[in-house]
Amino acid sequence: MDLLANLALGLSVAVTPVNLGLCLVGVLVGTLIGVLPGLGPVATIAMLLPLTFGLPPTGALIMLAGIYYGAQYGGSTTSILVNIPGEASSVVTTIDGFQLARRGRAGAALAIAAIGSFFAGTLATVLVAALSAPLTTVALAFGAPEYFSLMVLGLAFAVVLSHGAIPKSIAGILLGLVLSMVGSDLATGAARLAFGVPELSDGIGFVVIAMGVFGFAEIMRNLEAPERRGAIGGRITGLMPTRADLVQSAPAIGRGSLIGSALGILPGGGAVIASFAAYTLEKRVAKDPSRFGQGAIEGVAAPESANNAAAQTSFIPMLTLGIPANAVMALMIGALTIQGIIPGPQVMSRQPDLVWGLIASMWIGNLMLLVINLPLVGVWVSLLRVPYRLLFPAVIAICCIGAYSVNNSAFDVMLTGLFGLAGYWLAKHEFEPAPILLSLVLGPPMEENLRRAMVISNGDPSVFLTRPIAATLLGLTAVMLVLAMLPRIRRRREQVFVG
Amino acid sequence: MTAPTEGSGRAPLVPNARDFWGGLALVGIAALAFWGARDLPGGRGASFGPGTAPRLFAGLLGAAGALVAVLGLVSRERAPLGYTARAPLLILASVLVFAATIRPAGLLIATFVAVLVASAASAETRWREAVPWAAVLSGACALLFSLALKLPIPLLPGA
């Protein structure tokens, strides 16, 4: 069978000592920069790019890919330990991950994240190997109207997953959209809402807001009310997940992996939306949805599996179509072209060893991450035993350096501090930060795709109804919102009648 | 920006200050965004201009904020809203100090000073411990970021 032959070819390429070594170096470097907030795989891969000139293309790509998914892994670690998401796709992990840490169960959360990611990676590897050709056509089926509809659906997930009042989560999403408008107009380049500040002309970066609204605001609130910290800076129970954790997580990991694998193929925001979708799905199917937001282990298992699966499948459009899902993929395309390989439809047939070697190495890399990270759980958890009065200044110092390093800009550091204050205010008024961050990330591509959809349809808005995928996604959005409103309206009416 | 209400004792002016002021502040942000987008050309008919989306989102934010504020007048608060000043302001100050010193003074000094200012934010800080800790942290950060990761960050003044 083709699939087995392909995987066998891939394994034979990936397990050469050199490629195994490069994979290990990649995942180690990736994990390190992933746990340092602000430092991302983009800057690191750019720095290492000249080094890869001397490597064979397959080895170079294996190492760079290792950095990429290693960093994603590390980014989840900070989500759980200090409430700072490394990238947009680990924002949802903070919701229950950090609550688990506060309840002394950071170890279980980290271990489940590791196990879930490994399972998701395995499933995605098989899917990529078996279905990459048909999946490629799926990626091509998504044009501007489809992407716009997908993003609207993504925002609907954010409404559904919040545990507060619906008007407030909608207001939060709109706040994120308004913030996302700061920057330059996509079509004309005109500065928008930048108020004459040149540093704002490219918009407010994700790192700035994630660190400020999540990390710094959390520290401010923990300092004013020490009892909020829970177990952080003190007693921490059990390192490993219990049997009950595993039983609860298993279906969540399965569902998250499937959602992530499917949405990861879409280069425009698929991975981010996958993590939100996986979390929302778990909350909806749970017997007791109120556990979510209080430290539900499925709230870590599902999005972590989803984002890892998506990270794997996002290699499909990169390799077969040359479409980068994000800046890291764009860099890898750069690395490949310098090697004389132009990603595109023929890569699969002309360079099977490269493609299958990479795919097999991703599975091996995920295994390495699991082996490295399970023992590391103890190290990370012991960091949380450091007294809080010493822990929090260290987090601030590392964040400041990280925020600076993104653009080598002191202005960004300042902005991070101001967003910390804004996050403190938002938390006080019970506006949840995760939906704000999602809409901040999705705002510009949403506008771009809406505008483009209107141009390519010659100004006819019915394009959203006549293109079947777009219409289906928008219909799904409507159903989800109605489903989300119904129980709350019923509850309110009950309350009204009882009161 | 908002007036915190004192919970106990007399009846509060607004039943749910958290939502009421929160909503109003969003209305304010929406107004600011609307004003900031005043010079941007909008589109005609179905076509978009640079100003269309900012005005659309700002308008919707204003409406949603107003709704949240109105709900704040008719719902009841579960816990009183209370701010403190020390932690938020000193943490902010610590980050701003870092931003102001990183270019002229370099990583070692900026980290040291920022850690000290941040330490002042906590009532639990023991200065005998905090000062050496700041020195250790700035040294460790220099080792990690400048020497190991080779980030282009100035390490010392004038570098």
Added chain:
Amino acid sequence: MTGSRKRWRAAACVLAAAFALPAAAQTYPTQSIRLIVPYGPGQATDVMCRVFAEQLKVVLKQNIVIENRVGAASNLGSAEAAKAAPDGYTLLCTGSATHVANPLLYSSMGFDPDKDLVPITGIAATGYVLAAGPKLRDKSLKEVVALAKTSQPPLKMGLASTTARVVFEMFRQAASVSTMTNVPYMAGNRDLFPDLLRGDTDLVIEAMPSAMGSLTGGQVAAVAVTLPERSPLLPKVPTFKENGFDLQLVGWNALYAPRGTSPEIVARLNAAGREALKHPEVAKRLEAVACVPMPTSPEQLSKMIAEDRAKWKPIVEEYKLKAN
């Protein structure tokens, strides 16, 4: 910028140069060099600068640290380089947009690219390609033009950069095509070719390094290139010129230093840069991304800037392209 500040800076530059001169002439560089790239890591300019810097390191026998300072279409990072100490230890590597397009598009760039920077050498050059989707891919340039004149609804042209927009307007003028819909992809070219492939757009104009991957697939085809001669990478694709259209445009990037950098250092860097670009490995890597090495003298580079800007000016003015 105020006049007095300018004067003060000029004086400071002279002073700095005077101090730097004796030491600099013989031994430059004695420490590692900061090379500012005002584009994000992985973007075409960044990749070209990294390829170049890798070899320049070898020639200068000194480390070069690349710093990506993204912002305001390269203006932020370039302004930072322009304001750095003119000691030869801060340099700028940027695309032609900084010197050609931005002065025309931006009312304020935060610095003056002509007065605050000195050119050192060109690095690499590339062209733009007009490509057609499944519907038009078998047509020649002349057939495409004929269709564009009559098509109803108008043909849709995908454009992913300001330069592509300018090429588009040049094309419309040269071919006297009045109606054509411009579909902008200014946030990045990711969807440019997928949309072309799906038929959401009919044509695109894109820089060759970004277009090569999609052109090898066979489902979209190159119609013409803006180069003066055919590209060795696309030998079958004609130039606009050979079809009788007055449209020729080369995109390039180059190396600069802050104004006030001593002529000795500029000369040393120019010689070193040319030597680096001569290395066969550099040429090979640039060719892989559809670029050719473009070593120049500082004077030639200044001349190219002036010529390109004169070519752009009427178009930017006619179509009221503006950034802020």
